[in-house]
Amino acid sequence: MMMKLKFIISLVVLCLGVNAGLWAQQDSTAVNDTVDGKKFFNALDYSMQKRYRPKNMEFANKKWADNNFVELNIGVEDFLNREGSEMGLYKIFSAGYGKMFTPVHGARVNLNGGWALHKRTSDSYMRVGLQASHLFNITAYMKGYNPSRIFELSTVLGLGYTYSKMIDKSSFNVGEIHAGIQMRLRLVDNLSLMLEPTIGLYSDGIDHYTKTNWHKYDVGYGAKLGLIYDINKSASVSKKAGGNSGSTFVSLAGGIQYQYSDIVREMGIKNSLGPHVALSAGRWFLPYLGVRGSLFYGGDTWNRHGVYNDEGILVAENKLNCSYIGARIEAMVNVLEFAELDVNRWLAVSVIGGLEIARMNKTDVTQSVKYTYLAFTGGLQAKYKVNSRWGVFVEPRLSLVPYSYVPKNSQGTVLTDRTKYSDNIYNFNVGVEYTF
Numbered sequence: 273m274m275m276k277l278k279f280i281i282s283l284v285v286l287c288l289g290v291n292a293g294l295w296a297q298q299d300s301t302a303v304n305d306t307v308d309g310k311k312f313f314n315a316l317d318y319s320m321q322k323r324y325r326p327k328n329m330e331f332a333n334k335k336w337a338d339n340n341f342v343e344l345n346i347g348v349e350d351f352l353n354r355e356g357s358e359m360g361l362y363k364i365f366s367a368g369y370g371k372m373f374t375p376v377h378g379a380r381v382n383l384n385g386g387w388a389l390h391k392r393t394s395d396s397y398m399r400v401g402l403q404a405s406h407l408f409n410i411t412a413y414m415k416g417y418n419p420s421r422i423f424e425l426s427t428v429l430g431l432g433y434t435y436s437k438m439i440d441k442s443s444f445n446v447g448e449i450h451a452g453i454q455m456r457l458r459l460v461d462n463l464s465l466m467l468e469p470t471i472g473l474y475s476d477g478i479d480h481y482t483k484t485n486w487h488k489y490d491v492g493y494g495a496k497l498g499l500i501y502d503i504n505k506s507a508s509v510s511k512k513a514g515g516n517s518g519s520t521f522v523s524l525a526g527g528i529q530y531q532y533s534d535i536v537r538e539m540g541i542k543n544s545l546g547p548h549v550a551l552s553a554g555r556w557f558l559p560y561l562g563v564r565g566s567l568f569y570g571g572d573t574w575n576r577h578g579v580y581n582d583e584g585i586l587v588a589e590n591k592l593n594c595s596y597i598g599a600r601i602e603a604m605v606n607v608l609e610f611a612e613l614d615v616n617r618w619l620a621v622s623v624i625g626g627l628e629i630a631r632m633n634k635t636d637v638t639q640s641v642k643y644t645y646l647a648f649t650g651g652l653q654a655k656y657k658v659n660s661r662w663g664v665f666v667e668p669r670l671s672l673v674p675y676s677y678v679p680k681n682s683q684g685t686v687l688t689d690r691t692k693y694s695d696n697i698y699n700f701n702v703g704v705e706y707t708f
Contacts, residue, residue, distance in 0.1 A: 326416030331375045337504045339372040343466065345498020346629065348646055349386070351479050352491045359397055359479045360676060360690070362388040363646050366496060370407065375417030378407040378426075384434075389676065390690065396439045397480070403450065405430030421458065428452040428468065436478055444477030459557040462502040465603065469495040497601075497627055523552045525667060525703025529570040531594075532696045539576055546572035546593070548699045550600075560609035564602050564624075570699060571595040577637050592637070596673070596697070598630020600649055618657045624669070625650040632675055632695075643675040651699075661707055669699040 332338050349362040363386055370380030381404050388397040409417075411424040429451050437443040452470030459465055472492040479490055529548040530536065536544045547570070554564030575592040604622045608615065628649045634641040651669030658664065673695040679687040 328375050328412075328417035329419065331417050333373065336371070339378075340503040341370050341372075341500055342503065343368040343370070343380075343382075343498055343500040345466065345468070345496040346627070346646065347468075347494055347496030347498075349472070349492050349494030352493075360389045361674075362386045362397075362399065362494070363644070364494070364496065366498070370405075372407070372409075376409045376413045378409070380405045380407060380428075380430075384432075390438075395441070397436060398439065399434055399436040401432055401434035401448075403430055403432035403448075405450070407454070420461075423458070424456045426454045426456065428454050428470065432472075434474070434478060436480065438480050442480050444480060446478045447475045448478075449473045456500065457561075459561070459563060464500045464502070465498075465563065466500050467495065467497050469493075519707050520555045521553070521705050521707045523550075523554075523665075523703050523705040525550045525552070525665075525701040527667075527699060527701035529572045529697060529699045531572050531574050532698060533574070535575050543576070544573045546570065548701060550701065550703075554604070556604075560606045562604040562606070562622075564600075564604055566600040566602070567598075568600060568628075568630075569595070569597045570697065572697075574634060574695070575636075592635050594632065594634035594641075594695075596630045596632050598628055600626055600628040602626030602649070604653070620653075620655045620657065620663075622653045622655070623650075624653055624667075628671060630673075632673065634675075639677075639680050641675065641677040643677060645673055645675050647671050647673045655705065663705040663707070665703050665705060667699075667701045667703060669701070671695075671697040671699075673697055 343366075345366050345368075347364045347366065349364055351359065364384055365386065366382050366384045368380050368382035370378055372378035381402070384399070384401045384403065386399050388399075389395070390397070405428050408427045408429075409424060410426060411421065412418070415421075430449075432448040432450060434446045434448060435443065436446060450470050450472040452468050454466055454468045457465045470493070472494075474490040474492060476488045476490065478492065526547070526549045529546050530541055530544040532541070548568070549570075550566045550568040552564050552566040554562055556562040571593060573591045574594050577590045577592055578588070581587050602624050603626055604624050606620050606622045608619065608621050626649060627646060629644070629646050632641065632643045632645055634643075649669060649671040651667055653665050653667045655663045655665035674692070675695070676690050676692045678690045681687060
């Protein structure tokens with residue numbers, strides 16, 4: 273009995289030893305268990321150090337022409353105020369060329385130009401410059417490269433040079449470091465709308481005042497709005513079936529315009545009314561998203577001037593009129609496309625917003641204020657679709673028009689420093705639209 277028990281114990285020990293040897297000889301990754309062939313669960317494999325990123329789609333970069341782009345934009349830039357500095361807001365135009373070398377890394381070169389006005393006088397500033405920037409596509413880094421993605425976010429970081437001159441007076445050569453964020457909305461396969469707020473750190477002189485600048489640098493901030501066109505890039509924007517997607521349209525609208533200010537409230541809004549007319553062309557890139565460009569003219573009365581005789585009696589009253597002529601670029605979002613409603617067949621309600629650049633001519637008692645401005649504009653359009661081609665609409669609109677001027681008397685003598693104002697311009701238009 274004892275011999276039999278010893279034999280059983282020896283057999284069990286031998287089996288355990290053989291089994292242990294087999295485990296020792298096996299590679300830990302060869303075991304086909306529930307953690308993908310690993311014997312032991314390693315939390316680091318599932319931590320943020322090795323987080324999952326979506327796979328990139330094909331990124332073709334076999335020749336220099338691949339993934340190139342060009343851009344055109346307009347914008348504004350201001351500088352942190354410092355006592356003695358008297359430069360006003362810069363209006364900027366920019367043209368750029370760039371290339372994406374990888375799905376996330378790219379480079380861009382921009383040629384910039386702009387103008388500003390002195391805060392106390394009518395003296396003009398002009399500037400030209402060159403910028404080189406690195407682009408880092410945050411969206412592609414986090415979500416994977418997708419050439420048909422509608423919205424993308426990228427960082428902008430670079431260096432630049434600016435030549436700034438006060439007409440017939442001082443000039444400065446200035447270096448810069450700039451940084452910003454580029455928001456890009458793809459409209460069609462190769463065309464995108466971009467908004468790019470930036471800040472800039474300049475060497476001394478960009479504002480033409482160096483006397484009190486002990487730290488020898490200036491800080492600017494602003495934003496640009498424009499269009500980007502991708503060259504030799506295959507990108508198909510996904511589109512929801514139906515709606516206005518892919519349709520081009522033209523429209524003509526006319527109506528009334530008035531200003532809203534303390535002066536207008538005193539004399540009555542009806543006494544401020546004037547005409548407004550706009551000729552527009554645009555395209556719906558998605559059922560809910562379109563872009564429209566317009567040429568417009570508007571006029572109204574902003575004040576009245578009394579004429580008195582020698583006894584101080586009012587004998588006449590003259591209107592002080594103003595006019596605005598310029599262009600707008602706007603995005604249109606048809607909010608009804610986000611709801612499955614039967615009225616979509618014959619009704620569209622769109623929120624409109626964008627920029628306008630125009631020339632203002634405002635008469636005052638002793639002078640005319642002539643000023644080129646860049647303004648924000650927005651409104652609402654309710655359109656009734658008569659058929660697949662024709663539609664009629666009503667469109668209320670507000671434009672926030674900033675301007676400034678130096679008050680002068682009838683002899684042209686400067687009375688005070690340059691003064692800043694803002695006109696709140698309201699339009700109510702009725703129009704007709706034709707779709708191709």
